[in-house]
Amino acid sequence: MASLFEYAPAPESRSVVDIAPSYGLFIDGEFTDAADGKVFKTVSPSSEEVLSEVAQAGAADVDRAVKAARKAFEKWSALPGSERAKYLFRIARIIQERSRELAVLETLDNGKPIKETRDADLPLVAAHFFYYAGWADKLDHAGYGPNPRPLGVAGQVIPWNFPLLMLAWKIAPALATGNTVVLKPAETTPLSALFFADICRQAGLPKGVVNILTGYGDAGAALVEHPDVNKVAFTGSTAVGKAIARSIAGTDKKVTLELGGKGANIVFDDAPIDQAVEGIVNGIFFNQGQVCCAGSRLLVQESIHDELLDSLKRRLSTLRLGDPLDKNTDIGAINSAEQLARITALADTGEAEGAERWSPACELPSAGYWFAPTLFSNVTQAHTVARDEIFGPVLSVLTFRTPDEAVAKANNSQYGLSAGIWTEKGSRILAVANQLRAGVVWANTFNKFDPTSPFGGYKESGFGREGGRHGLEGYLDV
Amino acid sequence: MSESSTRLSVFKTYKLYVGGKFPRSESGRVYEVSDSKGKWLANAPLSSRKDARDAVVAARKAFGGWSGATAYNRGQILYRIAEMLEGRREQFVREVGEAEGLSKSKAAAVVDAAIDRWVWYAGWTDKIGQIVGGANPVAGPFFNLSTPEPTGVVTVVAPQDSSFLGLVSVIAPVIATGNTVVVIASEKAPLPALSLGEVLATSDLPGGVVNILSGKAGEMGPHLASHQDVNAIDLAGADAALAKELEIAAADNLKRVLRPQPVDDWNADPGTTRMTAFLETKTVWHPTGSLGAGGSSY
Numbered sequence: 001m002a003s004l005f006e007y008a009p010a011p012e013s014r015s016v017v018d019i020a021p022s023y024g025l026f027i028d029g030e031f032t033d034a035a036d037g038k039v040f041k042t043v044s045p046s047s048e049e050v051l052s053e054v055a056q057a058g059a060a061d062v063d064r065a066v067k068a069a070r071k072a073f074e075k076w077s078a079l080p081g082s083e084r085a086k087y088l089f090r091i092a093r094i095i096q097e098r099s100r101e102l103a104v105l106e107t108l109d110n111g112k113p114i115k116e117t118r119d120a121d122l123p124l125v126a127a128h129f130f131y132y133a134g135w136a137d138k139l140d141h142a143g144y145g146p147n148p149r150p151l152g153v154a155g156q157v158i159p160w161n162f163p164l165l166m167l168a169w170k171i172a173p174a175l176a177t178g179n180t181v182v183l184k185p186a187e188t189t190p191l192s193a194l195f196f197a198d199i200c201r202q203a204g205l206p207k208g209v210v211n212i213l214t215g216y217g218d219a220g221a222a223l224v225e226h227p228d229v230n231k232v233a234f235t236g237s238t239a240v241g242k243a244i245a246r247s248i249a250g251t252d253k254k255v256t257l258e259l260g261g262k263g264a265n266i267v268f269d270d271a272p273i274d275q276a277v278e279g280i281v282n283g284i285f286f287n288q289g290q291v292c293c294a295g296s297r298l299l300v301q302e303s304i305h306d307e308l309l310d311s312l313k314r315r316l317s318t319l320r321l322g323d324p325l326d327k328n329t330d331i332g333a334i335n336s337a338e339q340l341a342r343i344t345a346l347a348d349t350g351e352a353e354g355a356e357r358w359s360p361a362c363e364l365p366s367a368g369y370w371f372a373p374t375l376f377s378n379v380t381q382a383h384t385v386a387r388d389e390i391f392g393p394v395l396s397v398l399t400f401r402t403p404d405e406a407v408a409k410a411n412n413s414q415y416g417l418s419a420g421i422w423t424e425k426g427s428r429i430l431a432v433a434n435q436l437r438a439g440v441v442w443a444n445t446f447n448k449f450d451p452t453s454p455f456g457g458y459k460e461s462g463f464g465r466e467g468g469r470h471g472l473e474g475y476l477d478v
Numbered sequence: 479m480s481e482s483s484t485r486l487s488v489f490k491t492y493k494l495y496v497g498g499k500f501p502r503s504e505s506g507r508v509y510e511v512s513d514s515k516g517k518w519l520a521n522a523p524l525s526s527r528k529d530a531r532d533a534v535v536a537a538r539k540a541f542g543g544w545s546g547a548t549a550y551n552r553g554q555i556l557y558r559i560a561e562m563l564e565g566r567r568e569q570f571v572r573e574v575g576e577a578e579g580l581s582k583s584k585a586a587a588v589v590d591a592a593i594d595r596w597v598w599y600a601g602w603t604d605k606i607g608q609i610v611g612g613a614n615p616v617a618g619p620f621f622n623l624s625t626p627e628p629t630g631v632v633t634v635v636a637p638q639d640s641s642f643l644g645l646v647s648v649i650a651p652v653i654a655t656g657n658t659v660v661v662i663a664s665e666k667a668p669l670p671a672l673s674l675g676e677v678l679a680t681s682d683l684p685g686g687v688v689n690i691l692s693g694k695a696g697e698m699g700p701h702l703a704s705h706q707d708v709n710a711i712d713l714a715g716a717d718a719a720l721a722k723e724l725e726i727a728a729a730d731n732l733k734r735v736l737r738p739q740p741v742d743d744w745n746a747d748p749g750t751t752r753m754t755a756f757l758e759t760k761t762v763w764h765p766t767g768s769l770g771a772g773g774s775s776y
Contacts, residue, residue: 127617238732242730242732243729245725245728245735246729249725429764433760433762436760439760439761440760440761440763441761443763443764444764444765445620448616448620450618450620452614452616453614453622453624453761454761456759459732460731462732463732469612470624
């Protein structure tokens with residue numbers, strides 16, 4: 001579709017962020033090299049430009065960080081909750097103050113549009129710290145009995161899709177409840193966690209309370225399996241989640257897992273089409289679809305299939321893909337070459353299995369990792385693109401005739417993280433929401449998050465909840 | 479009446495309780511159950527892997543109806559179980575006494591506590607949702623409500639020593655919230671558990687909500703722990719080695735695992751953790767809309 005208007009470039013300035021050429025591990029309040037001196041590079045996915053070189057943690061560094069966290073635990077857990085709260089409030093405020101810098105940094109390191117880091121990630125990060133700060137001195141009233149105790153050292157491993165937000169989801173409740181933390185960010189997005197280390201320093205957080213280890217999966221595994229870790233929190237793939245569940249069997253470690261999803265977005269024939277289309281787009285193209293709770297399976301009532309698909313295609317043709325720092329960009333870069341290869345392979349499988357592939361006319365930049373918004377129609381439940389989590393901007397469209405069929409198809413998945421319902425009929429929303437085996441159900445909206453609202457999955461999407469009062473439980477000895 | 483003093487008593491054939499029926503083990507196997515002094519009490523079914531799988535099928539089939547029943551209705555039925563047990567108190571006092579080597583008065587205390595435990599959980603069915611769920615004050619124009627829902631089919635390895643109070647204490651919290659259960663009774667003292675099946679069958683409890691197997695946890699456990707249609711496992715009665723083995727198997731489909739908890743006294747206040755261990759939290763969002771800048775004119 002020809003554009004009616006040309007957009008002039010509107011890039012956000014990079015000058016607000018100062019990335020050092022190299023970073024160390026943050027252990028016991030100091031930046032330090034890895035014990036074996038290993039480093040790795042982190043690149044900007046939209047340009048493949050090397051942003052910085054960071055230390056690559058190994059088992060010895062994990063041990064050092066856990067020791068530092070253990071040492072810090074005694075005093076940190078003994079602090080009055082009101083004092084812990086004030087540290088967290090300080091952190092929340094500093095994040096607010098530095099939010100533009102952090103948004104630009106996150107966009108550079110992750111590849112997602114500045115519109116998202118600026119308007120979604122960063123406000124949610126600050127809000128999450130602000131929310132859990134308030135819990136620190138109110139734990140007696142949280143419903144877990146009087147004086148609930150922290151667990152000890154929390155080993156936390158987070159993914160690359162929302163680097164700083166996942167850090168906030170992990171660290172804020174851990175610290176509020178009196179635990180200390182060793183956190184490993186994903187190898188493709190280490191920078192915002194390292195900037196967070198600097199925020200801890202600015203906030204005057206006692207040494208060793210937060211330790212950041214950049215590195216690969218081996219460091220994550222060493223952290224999870226470390227005998228002196230009391231709590232394991234992981235967000236990432238279901239395969240790794242299962243490996244973690246096995247590795248901690250027979251120990252006393254408490255674990256929460258936020259894993260994969262294949263969310264069904266169900267559109268009934270009475271839904272407001274334009275709003276539903278916006279919701280579908282938000283559901284699967286937000287963050288390039290690299291979202292565990294993405295609405296990656298569109299279930300459309302048969303009678304409105306053609307009308308809805310026409311509207312959806314028209315809308316997809318107006319999405320702007322390109323420079324993530326441009327304020328008009330809707331679709332940014334895929335996070336890594338590896339992820340791009342995975343998305344490409346799964347989309348090719350969808351085509352090979354007979355689903356009908358469509359993408360809007362869309363020019364991809366020559367450098368970086370890019371994938372055009374893609375839609376598969378004529379998809380059956382047996383198709384790989386209807387079953388496997390793609391974790392990319394790929395939507396599979398299926399149809400249904402009755403609400404029962406919609407529910408059956410929606411629940412026909414190993415996953416159970418999110419679902420969407422679009423209908424004007426209130427009783428149908430509640431009836432369908434009741435039947436869906438999913439931890440988060442968005443009705444006439446999608447991909448909404450809030451620190452007060454528990455998030456987490458059924459079935460193989462993991463267990464435990466993050467956010468809200470529920471999010472405290474995973475960090476308390478209750 | 480010399481006849482009555484010489485009357486030969488009628489033994490009971492102890493059978494499994496699966497899907498609301500009382501089958502023998504499909505394997506045809508039994509094992510000898512003795513009292514604490516080694517006196518033979520009965521031949522109990524030695525359940526097989528097939529029995530365990532049949533029990534899961536029954537539990538799954540019952541899940542929709544039981545989880546969909548009103549909490550009030552579930553409470554009524556759990557209370558009915560207490561009523562039925564009260565009526566058969568003497569039988570259970572004898573069976574628990576024989577099973578655990580307790581004096582009559584101690585066995586009676588155990589049975590009374592078990593009856594009271596059903597009453598406790600009967601009262602919880604329509605309160606747990608308000609304790610652990612609620613509205614969330616999100617920063618936007620959205621209605622946002624978190625409610626607990628049952629996890630699904632739960633396998634329970636029942637406590638080995640406390641064959642009746644322990645058993646009731648682990649299955650009642652699982653079904654109170656709408657889960658269905660497959661329980662492996664205490665291996666050495668399965669008879670009170672098997673008799674409980676007879677009580678459940680006459681308490682308006684839908685068939686398949688509770689399924690009771692006797693036999694070896696070490697034999698059935700691994701199949702249940704790796705079963706793809708089981709959602710959770712309570713390892714209460716597993717020893718450390720078995721618990722670890724089952725927890726590893728349970729990771730295959732990410733079952734919720736309740737590890738063995740040290741229990742000094744089954745009479746203690748049970749709290750809510752055995753219920754919350756087998757609950758999922760579902761959070762539903764909906765836009766609240768707006769009545770315009772002025773809000774309601776009322």
